[in-house]
Amino acid sequence: MHFPAGNFYCRYDECSLKHMSSLMGTRQQKAAEDGERGLIGPPSGDVLHQDAPPTRFVYVLAFFSALGGFLFGYDTGVVSGAMLLLKREMSLSALWQELLVSSTVGAAALSALSGGSLNGRLGRRVCILVASCIFSVGGIVLSVAPDKVVLLVGRIIVGLGIGIASMTVPVYIAEVSPPHLRGQLVTINSLFITGGQFIASVVDGAFSYLRRDGWRYMLGLSVVPAVVQFIGFIFLPESPRWLLQKGRTQEARQVLSRIRGDQSIEEEYDTIRTSIEEEATEASGGGLVVWRILSYAPTRRALIVGCGLQMFQQLSGINTVMYYSATILQMAGVRDVKRAIWLAAATSATNFVFTLVGVWLVERVGRRKLTLGSLLGTALSLALLAIGFLLSAQNSPPVTLHPVDAQNSTCRLYGSCEGCMLDPNCGFCYRENGSTLYNSSCVPVNAASTDQAAWGRCSNQTEAAHSPAWAYNYCPTSYSWVVLLGLILYLAFFAPGMGTMPWTVNSEIYPLWARSTGNACSAGVNWICNVLVSLTFLHVAEFLTYYGAFFLYTGLAVLGLLFVLGCLPETQGLQLEDIENLFTGPLCSCGALSPRGRRHVHYIRNGSDPGPERYGAMDSDGAITYITLR
Numbered sequence: 367m368h369f370p371a372g373n374f375y376c377r378y379d380e381c382s383l384k385h386m387s388s389l390m391g392t393r394q395q396k397a398a399e400d401g402e403r404g405l406i407g408p409p410s411g412d413v414l415h416q417d418a419p420p421t422r423f424v425y426v427l428a429f430f431s432a433l434g435g436f437l438f439g440y441d442t443g444v445v446s447g448a449m450l451l452l453k454r455e456m457s458l459s460a461l462w463q464e465l466l467v468s469s470t471v472g473a474a475a476l477s478a479l480s481g482g483s484l485n486g487r488l489g490r491r492v493c494i495l496v497a498s499c500i501f502s503v504g505g506i507v508l509s510v511a512p513d514k515v516v517l518l519v520g521r522i523i524v525g526l527g528i529g530i531a532s533m534t535v536p537v538y539i540a541e542v543s544p545p546h547l548r549g550q551l552v553t554i555n556s557l558f559i560t561g562g563q564f565i566a567s568v569v570d571g572a573f574s575y576l577r578r579d580g581w582r583y584m585l586g587l588s589v590v591p592a593v594v595q596f597i598g599f600i601f602l603p604e605s606p607r608w609l610l611q612k613g614r615t616q617e618a619r620q621v622l623s624r625i626r627g628d629q630s631i632e633e634e635y636d637t638i639r640t641s642i643e644e645e646a647t648e649a650s651g652g653g654l655v656v657w658r659i660l661s662y663a664p665t666r667r668a669l670i671v672g673c674g675l676q677m678f679q680q681l682s683g684i685n686t687v688m689y690y691s692a693t694i695l696q697m698a699g700v701r702d703v704k705r706a707i708w709l710a711a712a713t714s715a716t717n718f719v720f721t722l723v724g725v726w727l728v729e730r731v732g733r734r735k736l737t738l739g740s741l742l743g744t745a746l747s748l749a750l751l752a753i754g755f756l757l758s759a760q761n762s763p764p765v766t767l768h769p770v771d772a773q774n775s776t777c778r779l780y781g782s783c784e785g786c787m788l789d790p791n792c793g794f795c796y797r798e799n800g801s802t803l804y805n806s807s808c809v810p811v812n813a814a815s816t817d818q819a820a821w822g823r824c825s826n827q828t829e830a831a832h833s834p835a836w837a838y839n840y841c842p843t844s845y846s847w848v849v850l851l852g853l854i855l856y857l858a859f860f861a862p863g864m865g866t867m868p869w870t871v872n873s874e875i876y877p878l879w880a881r882s883t884g885n886a887c888s889a890g891v892n893w894i895c896n897v898l899v900s901l902t903f904l905h906v907a908e909f910l911t912y913y914g915a916f917f918l919y920t921g922l923a924v925l926g927l928l929f930v931l932g933c934l935p936e937t938q939g940l941q942l943e944d945i946e947n948l949f950t951g952p953l954c955s956c957g958a959l960s961p962r963g964r965r966h967v968h969y970i971r972n973g974s975d976p977g978p979e980r981y982g983a984m985d986s987d988g989a990i991t992y993i994t995l996r
């Protein structure tokens with residue numbers, strides 16, 4: 367059987383549906399398939415048309431909202447460089463350093479979770495305005511902070527902004543984008559996140575040369591994009607979908623036609639309106655939205671998929687790898703702190719560049735394939751990282767000197783560098799001659815600064831060539847290249863798919879009534895798992911060693927792969943209002959319902975609900991998904 371796909375013909379089961387959906391709207395494509403099979407005819411007057419080009423305005427909207435992603439990336443990324451200076455100037459203890467880093471992520475988790483109702487009640491635009499205000503206030507507080515308590519307050523304020531932005535921005539972009547570009551535009555937000563992390567590392571590098579107060583500039587600079595976003599959003603419109611949901615139909619129509627330019631908005635407007643009417647029945651149960659999501663099967667399944675993706679994003683260790691990159695570089699022989707800062711900037715640049723690959727791929731290969739490929743590569747590179755750490759541990763340099771002063775500390779117990787570096791109270795002090803290591807000892811670390819030992823040869827670290835080297839948290843090894851290769855491959859695979867798709871997919875899988883809450887829950891899961899992984903990493907490493915920890919992440923990434931394989935449907939090209947139908951089958955048969963899959967899908971008239979515009983899509987196992995055709 368043949369039917370037209372653009373200007374050539376192909377067999378139904380060989381035809382690239384991607385090609386077709388890029389040439390015609392999904393609904394028209396389905397209608398064409400149905401018509402060809404003799405089941406139904408395409409609705410009269412329906413013209414198969416190419417996806418109309420997007421207006422410039424939609425890009426302006428995506429840019430200004432994605433500044434929220436930039437701030438998310440900047441504020442989470444800048445702290446590591448600022449901390450190097452802060453701990454010197456404010457003599458911060460390890461506990462305070464930990465507090466200043468995790469308070470932001472903890473506050474982000476709380477505000478993402480509570481942002482759902484704010485988002486539903488006040489609208490996406492107001493939430494973005496609120497988030498940019500919070501970012502500005504946080505940036506100002508941080509840059510003028512006289513002591514560590516005010517710093518902590520500033521970090522918490524910034525975290526509140528990050529939480530709201532992380533759950534609102536993808537939803538806003540998804541709701542204003544045309545279906546064929548939605549994936550790409552929402553993924554731009556992830557590009558801005560990694561871009562923010564990259565710029566933060568460059569700013570960290572640049573201001574690390576200042577003798578005093580460099581951290582004030584690092585932390586305070588976030589005010590600039592926050593103010594730009596605030597001013598921009600004073601003039602930018604609310605999401606037309608939210609307006610329609612609130613019954614502000616005139617405004618919704620105006621905004622939609624402003625965003626779509628010359629194109630006719632009637633079809634899109636009617637689809638959104640009909641779907642809101644239908645949703646009114648679905649969501650009519652009353653009570654908490656989260657409860658309604660959980661008690662309605664399709665939204666419950668969507669929530670499981672959304673939260674699962676966010677959980678596996680964090681459990682596959684991205685923030686540990688990013689955080690640990692400086693140490694990996696030290697293992698590779700970079701001793702100079704300034705050089706390590708600049709090389710850490712190279713790590714975040716790699717993350718950024720490969721996110722760009724994700725933006726390019728998302729509308730070409732689709733969300734599902736991109737996520738699967740990414741997770742497979744992520745798991746393999748995590749295994750390579752683990753093997754690198756294992757080889758380093760097995761060839762760990764021995765401790766040759768046992769200073770008498772160390773008799774009272776646990777550090778004297780270790781016979782090699784491996785045990786010594788896994789103990790947070792000890793560090794490895796040694797001399798080297800070319801590749802030969804000699805005169806090595808395991809001694810207590812200075813409680814005020816892990817950059818040097820508490821006493822002895824390594825207690826006064828200078829960069830002079832003849833001074834002994836001090837390794838805290840890592841061991842010198844000749845296998846560092848394996849770890850370095852693992853790091854680069856990890857970022858290359860993780861960034862385009864697992865770094866981006868959890869945010870993109872979450873912005874599109876929930877029906878309008880559940881969208882704010884669904885995104886709030888999944889973003890909350892992301893931030894909670896982020897805190898969990900970062901806070902437990904050192905303990906896990908102490909318990910399982912570094913290679914054990916990375917083998918554990920490998921296992922988690924493999925679990926994630928199985929989850930995605932079974933549960934993530936393809937949402938590419940579908941209008942937001944149709945996506946809910948992908949979740950009507952049993953959980954984790956979603957793959958089989960993928961409209962982009964190569965299974966035979968027959969479209970039949972829905973016998974039980976003979977509305978003129980309702981059709982059922984039946985997969986080869988007999989499961990029926992209903993779609994609304996207008």
Ligand SMILES: O[C@H]1[C@H](O)[C@@H](O)[C@H](O)[C@@H](O)[C@H]1O
Nearest residue numbers: 556559560684685717865866
């Ligand atoms: O999508 C982002 C991105 O991958 C970042 O690099 C990472 O730090 C965040 O935790 C993640 O949510």
